Amino acid sequence: MFYNNQSEEQRREYIKLLQTVGSLSNLFSDNEVPYLYYRAAENIFCRSLEAHNLSRGDITFDAMKDKVGIALKTFQHRNGRCVEKIAEFNHAINYFQNESPNKIMEIVSCLRNDRIDLALRITDADEMIYHLVTRKEGSFEIHEEQLKKIDLDTLRLNTTATTAKNIWFSDQYAEYKFSISKSTLYKRFITDNAVATFDVDILDNPFEFLLGEEAKNMYLSHESLEEQYEFVVLPLYSAQDGLVYPKSGLNQWNAKERSGKPRHEDEVYIPIPSWIHNRFEGFFPYDKVTDHREPCTLILPNGQRLSAKVCQGGGKGFMSNPNRELGNWILQTVLQLPPRTLVTKVLLDSIGIDSVVVTKLDDLVFRIDFAETGTYDEFEENNK
Numbered sequence: 001m002f003y004n005n006q007s008e009e010q011r012r013e014y015i016k017l018l019q020t021v022g023s024l025s026n027l028f029s030d031n032e033v034p035y036l037y038y039r040a041a042e043n044i045f046c047r048s049l050e051a052h053n054l055s056r057g058d059i060t061f062d063a064m065k066d067k068v069g070i071a072l073k074t075f076q077h078r079n080g081r082c083v084e085k086i087a088e089f090n091h092a093i094n095y096f097q098n099e100s101p102n103k104i105m106e107i108v109s110c111l112r113n114d115r116i117d118l119a120l121r122i123t124d125a126d127e128m129i130y131h132l133v134t135r136k137e138g139s140f141e142i143h144e145e146q147l148k149k150i151d152l153d154t155l156r157l158n159t160t161a162t163t164a165k166n167i168w169f170s171d172q173y174a175e176y177k178f179s180i181s182k183s184t185l186y187k188r189f190i191t192d193n194a195v196a197t198f199d200v201d202i203l204d205n206p207f208e209f210l211l212g213e214e215a216k217n218m219y220l221s222h223e224s225l226e227e228q229y230e231f232v233v234l235p236l237y238s239a240q241d242g243l244v245y246p247k248s249g250l251n252q253w254n255a256k257e258r259s260g261k262p263r264h265e266d267e268v269y270i271p272i273p274s275w276i277h278n279r280f281e282g283f284f285p286y287d288k289v290t291d292h293r294e295p296c297t298l299i300l301p302n303g304q305r306l307s308a309k310v311c312q313g314g315g316k317g318f319m320s321n322p323n324r325e326l327g328n329w330i331l332q333t334v335l336q337l338p339p340r341t342l343v344t345k346v347l348l349d350s351i352g353i354d355s356v357v358v359t360k361l362d363d364l365v366f367r368i369d370f371a372e373t374g375t376y377d378e379f380e381e382n383n384k
Contacts, residue, residue: 001129001144002068003195006049014048015198018133018140022200024209032137033076034200041074041133054301056231056357057369060087060119060147061128064301069125071147073189077134080191083177087112087185091352091373096180101162105169108178108185109150116149118351121334122370124302134191138202141194148173231359232280233371233379234318237345239273250330250343252323265339266327269317270356275384277315284318285364286310295321296364300329308366318358334370349373 003011021044022034029035039055042062046053051065061069075084089095089111096104116128128147133140151171158175161168167178175188203209237244247255253267277288285294298308298320306320320326331337335351348354355376359367 001146001195002065002070002131003049003142003144010049011196014044015196017044017048019198019200022135022140023203024206025200025202026204027206032202033135034138034140034202036074036133036135036140038072038074042072045070045072045131052301052303054123054369056359056371057122057301058353058372058375059122059301059370060116061123061125063131064123064125064303067124067126069119069123069128069147071128071130072132073130074133074135075189077136077141077191080134081188082134082191083175083186083188085184086187087115089183089185089352091349093183101159101167102157104167104178104180105155105157106152108167109152109155109169109171112185113149113152115352116147118334118353121336122301130189132189132191134194139197139199141191142196143189143191143194145189150176229359229361230280230283231357232276232283233355233357233376234270234272234276235355235376236270236343236348237354238271239376239380242345244343244345244348246342249317250327253327253340254342264324264327266324266331268327268330269311269319269323270326272310272316272318273380274314274316275380279383283360284310284315286315288315291315294364296366298326299361299365299367301367301369304329355379 018036021040022036025031025035042053042055045051046063049065051063051070054064055062060071062072063070073084075082089108092111095111096107099107119125130145130147132143134143151173154172156170158168158170165180167180169176177186178184179186236250238249244250249271250268252269253263253265255263257263272284277284277286285296286292293310293315295307295309298306300306306325308318308320308326311317311319335343337343345354352372353370354373355371357369357371357375359369361367
């Protein structure tokens with residue numbers, strides 16, 4: 001599907017990096033099944049196969065390349081019939097509380113499909129796949145399968161397996177489990193036919209290796225991975241009171257007219273709380289003393305590049321130039337709102353996103369990704 005279409009050189013590097021990380025498994029456990037941390041797997045995939053890393057965006061896809069949205073997963077192979085987490089719906093718990101198993105099955109299936117549709121709009125992907133790295137004793141396997149929306153017309157509740165805690169159901173494509181207490185959806189992955197299999201030799205003493213000369217030149221240098229990039233999280237609402245004001249931010253188009261003319265329907269900016277300029281001074285090309293703002297490039301998840309800059313008094317906003325370009329993408333493409341529809345926090349929460357992650361790739365190059373509800377609150381708590 002995807003893996004076999006990559007160059008031989010890229011596939012070799014991908015396997016080499018996975019083997020290198022797997023060889024260090026004794027840093028974490030003495031299990032004979034090699035260990036692979038999911039964040040490392042994501043970074044290795046994107047570096048080796050030159051894919052766009054979406055893992056900070058909290059959407060269905062972790063990576064993107066050639067208009068293919070890719071959900072990455074790694075887990076122990078076991079019997080080749082593993083049930084693995086594919087989505088969490090913590091902020092939608094009110095939708096299915098106290099409902100019947102059949103109703104919960106329908107609601108969760110619709111929520112899952114809505115999340116997939118959102119990812120497609122954000123990335124402009126044409127195809128969707130799961131790329132899986134399963135771990136066996138002494139080896140890794142690579143599997144791929146199509147990522148499909150849940151077929152609502154063929155939903156079937158498994159009444160025998162369903163309990164008060166877990167709802168089991170299926171459609172014509174796959175079997176699912178929904179944990180009510182965890183608000184988490186799982187899918188059963190059938191991993192019979194690997195697209196690649198390779199050995200992983202676990203080092204007896206990984207500490208000795210890390211302290212040796214070879215480690216200095218090892219593939220997985222910190223500087224080469226996604227974590228090298230600094231990032232901030234910006235709320236799509238006012239951080240002071242949790243509201244989306246009717247005449248600012250995502251509703252800037254509704255502000256006072258200019259020269260007697262209404263503002264453009266896509267005019268928006270993303271709020272920058274003042275503490276971010278203090279805590280992450282120099283992150284944005286903005287001098288808070290002189291109020292100088294340098295134009296920069298903003299890369300959308302679909303690869304589109306926009307001219308952007310810090311705006312508003314005190315640098316309290318981030319917008320494209322012209323600002324209608326970013327607004328059109330957020331309001332029309334992603335949120336799919338009719339023109340001049342007021343954005344509210346309730347609306348954002350119903351979709352499951354209320355903030356964005358802005359990653360600094362270079363002094364004047366940034367990337368933006370949507371983040372799930374609650375991401376900014378956690379970022380503020382850990383950094384302010």
